[in-house]
Amino acid sequence: MIRHLLSGLAGAAALGLAPSISSGQVFTESICPQEDHAQFHACALRETPDPPRRADGRPDFTGLWRRRTWAFENFEAHAETVDDFGGPSVVVDPPDGIVPILPWAEAERIRIRDEHMHHNAACTLSGPAGTMYMTSRFQFLQDEQHVVMVGEQLTAHPYRIIPIDGRPHIGNIPLWNGDPRGRWEGDTLVIESPNHNAKYMLDQQGRFITDEAIITERLTRLDENTIHYSATYEDPNVFTQPMTMAFAFRRDAAQNAEIWEEACHETNTEQLELFRNNGYTIFPGITGEQARQLKAEWEAQRR
Amino acid sequence: MRQVGVSVLAASFLAGLPVNAHHSVAAGFDLDTEISVTGTIVEMEFINPHARLFLEVQDDNGAVETWTAWFTSANNLMRRGWRPTDLPVGETVTVTGFPARDGSPQTYGGETLLADGRTLFGGNAPGQR
Secondary structure, three states: OHHHHHOHHHHHHHOOOOOOOOOOOOOOOOOOOOOOHHHHHHHHHHOOOOOOEOOOOOEOOOEEEEEOOOOOOOOOOEOOEOOEOOEOOOEEEOOOOOOOEOHHHHHHHHHHHHHEEOHHHHOOOOOHHHHHHHOOEEEEEEOOOEEEEEEEOOOOOOEEEEEOOOOOOOOOOOEOOOOOEEEEEOOEEEEEOOOEOOOOOOOOOOOOOOOOOEEEEEEEEEEOOEEEEEEEEEOOOOEOOOEEEEEEEEEOOOOOOOOOOOOOOOOHHHHHHHHHHOOOEEOOOOOHHHHHHHHHHHHHHOO | OOOOOEEEOOOOOOOOOOOOOOOOHHHOEOOOOOEEEEEEEEEEEOOOOOOEEEEEEEOOOOOEEEEEEEOOOHHHHHHHOOOHHHOOOOOEEEEEEEEEOOOOOEEEEEEEEOOOOOEEEOOOOOOOO
16 A cells, blocks of 8 residues: 555556656657666667767757666665665676675674764765765756766765866875766766765665775766666775775656755764764765774784 | 553564665564554654654553654655645554664654554655665
8 A cells, every 4th residue: 555655646646746847757768778787788788879969069968867776775686675675786897796805894883883873863974976866856968078977866966077087196185075076988887986084884784984085987878768877996905805895876867857855864863863872873884994903903803 | 642652562563564774674673563543743854864753652550651753754644645734733543663762752653643544654765675
């Protein structure tokens, strides 16, 4: 019964409620099926992109987009539960879909999961790549110097401004979403974002990176309705090898779709209190230096 | 203000329903227990990231307690068709959801049954997550 009430316009109309405003997902066809991330990734790499183009000849990313993953719950394949939407692994490299985490970091992950609330509970940002799979709704804007990503839903009202005109990084300042600079590799927009503070979890299972991680994102507009997104994490403090995640963005074709303000602070003080009352604290992040110390301590305990 | 109180539901009809995974509702609410809270609307706040409904709830002894029912974001509720006029001050409604782990009078709302028999869903929906 409840499920029938969930799905936007049809359910609302049946209840006699006011018509929903851009109530649900309306997607058109895509060149690659996107439900299985590994299959989508393979298809996207195989196909020749045929994107709409700007007057300058570059692919045009503008429009309203929805991400097609619940990686924020768990990078790896996970079942639908009362608290998770579930889905396949978003990890495409290693090809087994398992996060290549070092043993000490796996132990630390479990501690983080059990002791800390997810950063989103505190309305803080999710990092350069995390923003892309945490945020549900996006509007992408673009000119010759920038790609701008404005988001809404399930995160702290994020925006990203990606300069693509070759300017240098800001440098030497730790930022929640890093210090992004984009460049074109053919039809693919490549974004590198150093200088991130890493005070966020990768997912609600406590996975993490350090502030020394290198994050490289790639966006390719495959066709009118599909963006192939991938992000590679390189952090030898935490992982045994570089890890790449990939998923699709689909164009939101809902009538009158638009991005709304979603301030993430109006009731969050009270929500935070509830989490604190249950013993959870805000995740402070782990620096590269702290990671090396924790790793040494973990290894010493096992000698 | 009208009746009546809080009850723990025997049936687990919310089980299996993804309610709101954006920062793990389980950290604040007991997802293994479902309660039903009936009370009179004091105020409905359409705000983000979580809308909330304040209810005056009277127990069997006549004592009155103010409960807070949390929902998904105001934006989600608006897109789903919720409107402020659906929840007027003074109307009696029943919210079914998950109780707060710390024992405070709060619930994470699944469904809200209105006086006219309509039911509004307050969690995250597949079309809106």
